[in-house]
Amino acid sequence: MKFNNVLSSACLLALSTLCFSTASAALPDCTSANSDSDGDGFGWENNTSCRVVVTTNERPVCSSANADSDGDGFGWENNRTCVVAQNNGTIQNDSPDSGSNSSGLPSCDQTASDPDGDGFGWENNTSCRVTAASAPIGVPSNAGSGSSDGGQNNAGSGSSDMGQGGNSGDVPTNNGGNFSSNTGGNTIIRASSLATTGSREICTVRGGDWFAWMTVGDFILHTNTWAAWASQDYNWEQCIYTNKNGAKAGVYYDWGTGRGSGDYQVRSYPELIYGVKDEYRASPKSATGLPVSINDLPGITIDYSMNWPEYGPPRAVNASANSRYPNGTIIEGERNVSIESFFYNPDENGQCSEGIVRRSGGSNHTFEIMVWLNAGAERLPAGPSDYVTDITLDNALYKVYTKNSDRKYIAFVAQNPQQTGSLNWNTYIDWSVQNAHRVQSLYGAQTNAVPMQSSWCMGNIIVGTEIFWGEGNLDFIDWTITQRR
Numbered sequence: 001m002k003f004n005n006v007l008s009s010a011c012l013l014a015l016s017t018l019c020f021s022t023a024s025a026a027l028p029d030c031t032s033a034n035s036d037s038d039g040d041g042f043g044w045e046n047n048t049s050c051r052v053v054v055t056t057n058e059r060p061v062c063s064s065a066n067a068d069s070d071g072d073g074f075g076w077e078n079n080r081t082c083v084v085a086q087n088n089g090t091i092q093n094d095s096p097d098s099g100s101n102s103s104g105l106p107s108c109d110q111t112a113s114d115p116d117g118d119g120f121g122w123e124n125n126t127s128c129r130v131t132a133a134s135a136p137i138g139v140p141s142n143a144g145s146g147s148s149d150g151g152q153n154n155a156g157s158g159s160s161d162m163g164q165g166g167n168s169g170d171v172p173t174n175n176g177g178n179f180s181s182n183t184g185g186n187t188i189i190r191a192s193s194l195a196t197t198g199s200r201e202i203c204t205v206r207g208g209d210w211f212a213w214m215t216v217g218d219f220i221l222h223t224n225t226w227a228a229w230a231s232q233d234y235n236w237e238q239c240i241y242t243n244k245n246g247a248k249a250g251v252y253y254d255w256g257t258g259r260g261s262g263d264y265q266v267r268s269y270p271e272l273i274y275g276v277k278d279e280y281r282a283s284p285k286s287a288t289g290l291p292v293s294i295n296d297l298p299g300i301t302i303d304y305s306m307n308w309p310e311y312g313p314p315r316a317v318n319a320s321a322n323s324r325y326p327n328g329t330i331i332e333g334e335r336n337v338s339i340e341s342f343f344y345n346p347d348e349n350g351q352c353s354e355g356i357v358r359r360s361g362g363s364n365h366t367f368e369i370m371v372w373l374n375a376g377a378e379r380l381p382a383g384p385s386d387y388v389t390d391i392t393l394d395n396a397l398y399k400v401y402t403k404n405s406d407r408k409y410i411a412f413v414a415q416n417p418q419q420t421g422s423l424n425w426n427t428y429i430d431w432s433v434q435n436a437h438r439v440q441s442l443y444g445a446q447t448n449a450v451p452m453q454s455s456w457c458m459g460n461i462i463v464g465t466e467i468f469w470g471e472g473n474l475d476f477i478d479w480t481i482t483q484r485r
Contacts, residue, residue, distance in 0.1 A: 042405065044264045049383065185485040189298055190289055192218035192274065193480040194248040201241040206232065216242055216249050218274065218287040224464070225268040231255055238268060247307065247475035254471040257313045263334065263378070263468055270474065271464030274481055278358035289483060291344060291352040291457040294433065298483040300425040302461065305478040307419060308337050308374060312470035317377045321384070324415070325377035333470015334376040339423070339463045343367040343456045352457035366456050367408045369432050374417040379468060381411035388445040394427050402439055404447040410436045425461065
């Protein structure tokens, strides 16, 4: 799913992300674009967030036109947005709202086709540009469905909250709070548990396979060192394994002591995947039932038992972002432990097929829900101003965050971490469906998420750890997903 960018486009590729800044005009401008390691338009300098002011001509040029899978002039390479050179290297640079459209893309019929506010939309199965001729939200049009998710970044500002859904012209039918994905019932229709297998281990180091994975029953254990480029000056190591440390599956990592601005870059998200991660990694739908539409979700229970020790070189917290860690607390690393699901548009036939695509320009990603079972002292899912409210769900207390920089995201951070427990996964989905798009009016929050649609497909349930620095383990002693009707 973001941490950085989740919630921007880099997080779409990584399925993990923190965002630590907002589009507030009060933020200082970054002195160097290098401070923005994930390309989301925000950086970290002098112990504070800063804003990278980027114009189209300042973005790097894509090394290959193949990076631009939908032909909109933008691509995704090296974990950031790039522009495709045109006309002998000259980049077309018309403003998205100028009314001109020299890119050659058709003008969007409706501004609602551009839910992330980057000037590009998706209509009639092709990219389009938002221009002065595009109809405002609420004006009927013949636009096709499907939200734009082309990997563009909204540098310098977050998208405005216009109330649009993932499908242009759609009016959410679930805003009244009466929709529930939990169909109830006690009949188990399927259950998947990690089983003890033979001992296997795959270790990744600098220069190794950053995306190694292995199948463990109905699950996929994926090393996913997607941002290892941020630690190329350190001899990092990360391993995935089975039948070790008294666990059925697990992860070992060593990402160093974490010094300077590099602390704010997620290094990796080693994960246990149930369902479809992308076009390359998927558990069989016959075993998981995923993807499935929100409207047809069974009752889903997650029973877990984990061990998550940290034992890196200790250091004192300079200023804690987490109230559970007072300033000066000695910590041995920074990471979270989180469960998440990604949601996708159905296919052209309205079905939740296994055709999930995660590439820039072709992604059908619409939303991400994260539940942080544990959080470190220094990193949260978003900046302090993105906090929504404290709530009790599933008999546990959480702090809720939406994101000004990514309106397709919501996170619940547990305030009393438990390494063993049981979650009713539908509880978090239902709360998000009913409330995420109206947290401004309900709680005075900074940013509403886009309204979730009951037709969207939940593609997966993923558990893992987003790691910034330090050394430690994440061991799955037990992990069982049960579905009932």
